[in-house]
């Protein structure tokens with residue numbers, strides 16, 4: 042369960058709104074990290090938290106990541122995220138509707154400065170209830186996962202080109218952790234590009250199925266992070282790359298879909314010191330938010346594909362910039378995000 046860290050600074054966000062509605066049983070935090078580029082867009086996460094401070098910290102931390110995700114994806118949104126604090130018990134349909142009606146009223150009160158979308162344990166149906174209350178809410182009915190996978194694949198290819206000088210994944214070994222909606226599609230894309238695929242999933246039947254489809258093999262979930270490979274693609278859980286695990290990793294590139302791949306910021310320097318290039322998750326997995334924006338704006342699939350594939354160009358530029366200034370791709374991405382925000386502020 043998320044606990045408050047010593048370094049949490051509640052004043053670092055542009056605005057944090059606490060919402061409560063005793064009748065609907067709503068306790069929520071809406072964090073708007075930085076609204077320079079436009080209204081804050083970010084998902085609604087719904088889960089138990091041990092305290093209001095822990096809920097605030099998670100919302101604020103995720104909202105900061107959204108600021109950079111949008112800035113790096115050239116999208117016209119600020120960074121935001123919200124969390125709804127639940128108990129351990131499941132809500133029945135009426136109680137859930139009442140909760141999202143109250144939450145929708147709170148979002149409407151913000152006058153368009155926050156646009157919610159789906160995140161862990163919230164659904165398109167919840168977003169529809171928010172919209173009924175007069176608030177904007179994004180969530181295309183279509184699943185963004187294939188587009189997220191396409192963006193991660195573009196990021197991986199660019200990383201391989203920038204770091205190994207190889208134009209394709211042919212002959213390389215790619216280890217995918219978690220072969221759900223994004224990881225499964227990613228495994229197919231890299232296999233079609235000539236890579237040898239290794240997969241792991243707690244759902245072993247699913248891992249076997251994807252291995253069969255891709256001509257790959259399955260390893261134990263406990264071994265996938267340190268398995269012998271060229272590229273490691275985390276597509277399951279957050280914080281799988283820890284300080285302790287870095288010395289045992291054998292890959293030269295990490296490019297995946299999972300948000301918050303690094304256990305803490307210092308892991309980025311550890312990876313750099315170990316000669317492992319980490320493509321920032323908030324750059325590689327931007328296909329999901331690009332998809333939401335595209336559907337909201339009525340883009341064609343061709344326009345969407347072009348914008349998602351541009352993630353690869355961006356990664357190549359970040360590789361160049363990181364070489365020029367020294368430092369990691371995360372450093373280069375954050376510097377680029379800060380530049381975009383500064384330019385927008387004028």
Ligand SMILES: NC(=O)c1ccc[n+]([C@@H]2O[C@H](COP(=O)([O-])OP(=O)(O)OC[C@H]3O[C@@H](n4cnc5c(N)ncnc54)[C@H](O)[C@@H]3O)[C@@H](O)[C@H]2O)c1
Nearest residue numbers: 185186189219220221222223242243276277298299300329
């Ligand atoms: N779906 C998107 O468009 C999108 C966009 C941005 C980021 N992400 C992130 O990408 C990741 C994957 O998303 P998804 O939509 O494919 O989720 P998913 O639930 O469809 O797939 C996750 C897979 O990981 C497996 N898994 C869970 N714990 C595991 C473990 N310990 N070891 C190995 N496998 C494990 C699950 O069984 C499942 O098959 C998540 O971290 C998500 O936050 C997804």
